[in-house]
Amino acid sequence: MKVSSVELTPEKAVVIGSTAIISDLHLGMESVLQERGFALPRVQIREVIKSFEEIVEKYDIERLVIAGDFKHEFSRNMPYEWEDVEEFLSNFSELEILAVRGNHDNFLAAILAKRGIELVESVEIGGYTVVHGHKEIDSMKAGKIIMGHEHPVVRVRYEGGIYTFPCYLRYRDRGKEIIVLPAFSPIVSGSDVLSIDFFLSPLLPDVEDVEVYAIEDDVFYLGRVKELRRVVGEI
Amino acid sequence: MASKVASGIIQGVVQGRPYDDDEILSTLHPLVAEWFLSNFSSFTPPQRYAIVEAYKGNNVLISSPTGSGKTLAAFLTAISMLVELAEKGELEDKVYVVYVSPLRALNNDIRRNLQEPLEGIYRIAEEKGIKLQPIRVAVRTGDTDASERQKQMRKPPHILITTPETLAIILCSPKFSKSLTGVRYLIVDEVHALAENKRGSHLALSMERLERIQEGTQEGRMVRIGLSATIAPLDEVARFLVGFEDGRSGRSGGNGKERGCVVADVTFEKKIDIRVISPIDDFFAASADEISEKLYSLLAEMVKKARTALIFTNTRSATERVVFHLKKKLGDDFPIKAHHSSLSKEVRLEVEEELKNGMLRCVVSSTSLELGIDIGYIDLVILLGSPKSINRALQRIGRSGHRLHDVSVGRIVVVDQDDLVECTVLAKEALERRLDRISIPKKPLDVLCQHIVGMAIEKKWSVDEALSLIRRAYPYRELTKEEFVSVLRYLSGSYSELEKKKVYGKIWFDEEEGVFGRRGKTIRPIYYLNVGTIPDEVAISVITKEGRLVGKVEEEFAERLLKGDIFVLAGRTFRFLKSKGMSIIVEEVPGEKPTVPSWFSEQLPLSYDLALRIQKFRRTIEELLEEDGSENSCVDYLMENYGIDEGAARAIENYFKEQKLFSSIPTDRRLVVEKFEAEGRHYYVFHTLVGRRANSALSRVFAFRVGKMKGCNVQIALNDNGFMFVLPRNRTLTNDEIKALFTTENFREELIESLEKTEMLRRRFRHVAVRSMMVLRNYLGREKSVWRQQMSADTLLRVIKRNFGDDFPVLKETYREIIEDSMDIGNALDFLLKINREVELDIVRIPYPSPFALNIYVLGEEDIVLMEDRRKVIRAIHEKILQVIAT
Structure with missing residues (x-):
């Protein structure tokens, strides 16, 4: 679905021209879970590579921007994180890759440096500033923002069943625009925008004022959270 | 069954015989025999069957009532052997006898019960100037403190009293396990409380591991002695107890040689007196308040007349309710108390003490007093509502009449029409001792995972050697090598080819060499802390905005609530506002329609065997109603054959008459399906009286089929007597479509598919993940659910x-546990095969729910089989929002 000048794809990537922007891959999360006594076999990297290969194919992608939280653990590098990040990078070595620092990305620089990739605070793409979104930025400069960090989903009850859809969020206010990406990781848990009281990011406004674009086989516009909360209560 | 061989060691499972006093006494050490004769006049039935066989070296399984001297039956041979060694001064510092009971609380009682004969024997020896080495008895459980454990390490007890979990742990203890290499007797108590569940599977493997470390270290074999309450089939339980000589062949069905076992059921030696009592003649004519008033008056009367009464309810909440009402009737100072598993250990112990001392006139319990804790003198057991299985009825009623020669008196007080019918049949079956057959879980892989970790800690194994050991355990007799290797791969962290580093491996496994063993030093403490099969249920408190606690719900239920959802708890309606840590905040909204089906914790299910007998009973009554000209034949028949009073008999007759007039009576030859409409929705009631476990499987598969056929979600309600579907407004089923549901084709696959996204799948998956040590509930001092923090079970x-x-x-074990243990796919299929053969299908249209359907109808929506696809859901919301925005 095209909004403004960007494409919100059902594959959880924002596409601008031949650039794809994805966020919150949380690679190596299994190592962290395993360290906490949860023996989840290594599953993410395979799925992440496969999903992104499809994106590259479908949208003729030449450049990839990772909007933060490429890997999962913040305090140090876990065994799988090195491997997973490297495996991801080597799978897409033909692409230009730009990495924006997220709150989980300490120590990522070392891994990226081996491939000559710089870890940056923000990237400018097609009039948008891509950041992770976990801290304040100079909003005077950045009128239009693409960010991650929130892992947004909507959970709804329909005829007795519960359905969870990952989603994009969008906020517009007098020439300003913020687009929030869903988490690209298939295992990280989502945050239900219909039930939270506030966002984590200092860049975002009141929850009720953002618009929801839910993802299924296509992207569906579901209006502002304010209206959506009312509607899901009625169906 | 094989017959006895000349040596006295039997082969196969053999019916035991009672020995006479002289035969038994001749096998005992003179001091033990003398002590016995100075305390008892003669041996009790379990002693007659067990002692000589154990002396000969035969395994024994005795099913006997409480108060029949079963402790001595199990221990006397062992004590005699120990006394003999003690006299010769040959008693070494090692364990000769291991006693395992699933009840920690029972362990101290047993030690006390052993102290008495031992002291008596030593007194006699002293009088005679015979010098005996001291025989040490010790209890070791999860509660045993470090200093006591140290003491046992230095000076092992000769008789070790323990639990299945602790046994598994000590098998891995490098020092203590050395004391376990000369075990001559393994006594397993309360086998009936183990065989049917995963604690039993766990113990079965521990028994084989204990047996293994005996091999080649001593002259005699380890004799296994099992004690059980009423249980059937005894042969199979015996095989569970003793396992196989060798697990090498392992082909499905044709396994290694069975170990021998002598079995005996002496439970019938204790006389029972069971009657069914209905508080009211017509449940339909009376209001709920009237019924409740009559019920509690009746209970109060019965309690007043008894010296000490024990009342069993089926749920914990009912226990509290009954105590509350009885106190109202009998006065606040009437000595009556509740005893159930939610009460603290201290409170329960206090109640047990007061009961033993005769200070209480009445105790109300759910299941917590079913098992063999010594509860003193009880002259009346009241079962409020059907106990759902004949075995359980006998077990509960057996709690009255303390000594073997006392008559056990049980009264079943019924709470509604279906309960009356069920209990009438149940009481007769119980009196005639036609027991229900239990089912023993088949190769649960999660329990196996725990043992493999334990075995790896113990030593290095070859795959074949380990597999052969595991297959000796009855539940694992059909474990295939592929299954075993896949568990080894999973545990070693090499399940996926991606796991180059095997960072999470709990064992070391070299697949090429075919060997596995311990990996790392941390695994031992991890194993100790995470051993066991009983899942931790996390209860979430439900609190009102004002801060009042209204009750608890299970974690899985709380997790699925969305803001604004309305649900029922303890009969009141609440709106969910938000989650807050381990509690949820709600507001009461009286009279609002719930939006979320209530989710009941699993209730006691009716046994399949009993269900079939009730089906048959229905036919008998129908035939009596059809006999013309005999006005009272049905009532007379019931009073005469079932020992119920006229009021109850008439209530049954009326119930069946009404059903017959209004619809059709479902029997063992006729399956009735009723259809009707209410508020524009279509209801279908399937009177499949097969118990809720089998109904659960049937209803889910049928709902799945209907959903696929009609493209809609199907709401289900079910109980022991049948199930009901509710279809949305514009969806109906033709008679042919209903008939087409009754096929066994793809049943298992469809059942598994239908579990997708259900509470049950999530919940069981968590339990299995914890049991198979995928998720450690206790890891490096952390005791926090990783689930809640990091990811959903669904994902x-x-x-x-x-x-x-x-x-x-x-995953495999999760599905197996659900469809075989929680549900009953075997009997669901068994029943399905009968349809259109010995059972005809009768589809009836009725204007509103029939008498037989009422109890299912009032359950409302219990569960749902989802069929709506996600695209449809999101489109529906999308369209709705566009309308809202447009206006």
């Missing part, structure tokens, strides 16, 4: 399924 299930398929051991 995890989906990812695992997508990447590893249904054969991933944790």
Whole structure:
């Protein structure tokens, strides 16, 4: 679905021209879970590579921007994180890759440096500033923002069943625009925008004022959270 | 059954015989025999069957009532042997006898019960100037403190009293396990409380591991002695107790040689007196308040007349309710108390003490007093509502009449029409001792995971050697090598080819060499802290905005609530506002329609065997009603054959008459399906009286089929007597479509598919994941649920399924546990095969719910089989929002 000048794809990537922007891959999360006594076999990297290969194919992608939280653990590098990040990078070595620092990305620089990739605070793409979104930025400069960090989903009850859809969020206010990406990781848990009281990011406004674009086989516009909360209560 | 061989060691499972006093006394050490004769006039039935056989070296399984001297039956041979060694001064510092009981609380009682004969024997020896080495008895459980454990390490007890979990742990203890290499007797108490569940599977493997370390270290074999309450089939339980000589062949069905076992059921030696009592003649004519008033008056009367009464309810909440009402009737100072598993250990012990001392006139319990804790003198057991199985009825009623020669008196007080019918049949079956057959779980892989970790800690194994040991345990007799290796791969962290580093491996496994063993030093403490099969249920408190606690719900239920959802708890309606840590905040909204089906914790299910007998009973009554000209034949028949009073008999007759007039009576030859409409929705009631476990399987598969056929979600309500579907407004089923549901084709596959996204799948998956040590509940001092913090069970299930398929051991066991243990796919299929053969299908249209359907109808929506696809859901919301925005 095209909004403004960007494409919100059902594959959880924002596409601008031949650039794809994805966020919150949380690679190596299994190592962290395993360290906490949860023996989840290594599953993410395979799925992440496969999903992104499809994106590259479908949208003729030449450049990839990772909007933060490429890997999962913040305090140090876990065994799988090195491997997973490297495996991801080597799978897409033909692409230009730009990495924006997220709150989980300490120590990522070392891994990226081996491939000559710089870890940056923000990237400018097609009039948008891509950041992770976990801290304040100079909003005077950045009128239009693409960010991650929130892992947004909507959970709804329909005829007795519960359905969870990952989603994009969008906020517009007098020439300003913020687009929030869903988490690209298939295992990280989502945050239900219909039930939270506030966002984590200092860049975002009141929850009720953002618009929801839910993802299924296509992207569906579901209006502002304010209206959506009312509607899901009625169906 | 094989017959006895000349040596006295039997082969196969053999019916035992009672020995006479002289034969028994001749096998005992003179001091033990003398002590016995100075305390008892003669041996009790379990002693007659057990002592000589154990002396000969035969395994024994005795099913006997409480108060029949079963402790001595199990221990006397062992004591005699110990006294003999003690006299010769040959008693070494090692364990000769291991006693395992699932009840920690029972362990101290047993030690006391052993102290008495031992002291008596030593007194006699002293009088005679015979010098005996001291025989040490010790209890070791999870509660045993470090200093006591140290003491046992230095000076092992000769008789070790323990639990299945602790036994598994000490098998891995490098020092203490050395004391376990000369075990001559293994006594397993309360076998009936183990065989049917995973604690039993766990113990079965421990028994084989204990047996293994005996091999080649002593002259005699380890004799296994099992004690059980009423249980059937005894042969199979015996095989569970003793296992196989060798597990090498392992082909499905044709296994290694069975070990021998002598079995005996002496439970019938204790006389029972069971009657069914209805508080009211017509449940339909009376209001709920009237019924409740009559019920509690009746209970109060019965309690007043008894010296000490024990009342069993089926749920914990009912226990409290009954105490509350009885206190109202009998006065606040009437000595009556509740005893159930939610009460603290201290409170329960206090109640047990008061009961033993005769200070209480009445105790109300759910299941916590079913098992063999010594509860003193009880002259009346009241069962409020059907106990759902004949075995359980006998077990509960057996709690009255303390000594063997006392008559056990049980009264079943029924709470509604279906309960009356059920209990009438149940009481007769119980009196005639036609027991229900239990089912023993088949090769649960999660329990196996725990043992493999334990075995790896113990030593280095070759795959074949380990597999052969595991297959000796009855539940694992059919474990295939593929299954075993897949569990080894999973545990070693090499399940996926991606696991180059095997960072999470709990064992070391070299697949090429075919060997596995311990990996790392931390695994031992991890194993100790995470051993066991009983899942931790996390209860979430439900609190009102004002801060009042209204009750608890299970974690899985709380997790699925969305803001604004309305649900019922303890008969009141609440709106969910938000989650807050381990509690949820709600507001009461009286009279609002619930939006979320209530989710009941699993209730006691009616046994399949009893269900079939009730089906048959229905036919008998129908035939009596059809006999013309005999006005009272049905009532007379019931009073005469079932020992119920006229009021109850008439209530049954009326119930059946009404059903017959209004609809059709479902029997063992006729399956009735009723259809009707209410508020524009279509209801279908299937009177499949097969118990809720089998109904659960049937209803889910049928709902899945209907959903696929009609493209809609199907709401289900079910109980022991049948199930009901509710279809949305514009969806109906034709008679042909209903008939087409009755096929066994793809049943298992469709059942598994229908579990997708259900509470049950999530909940069981968590339990299995914890049991198979995928998720450690206790890890490096942390005791926090990783689930809640990091990811949803749904996501995890989906990812695992997508990447590893249904054969991933944790997933495979989750499905097995649900469809075989929680549900009953075997009997569901058994029943399905009868349809259109010995059972005809009768589809009836009725204007509103029939008498037989009422109890299912009032359950409302209990569960749902989802069929709506996600696209449809999101489109519906999308369209709705566009309308809202447009206006």
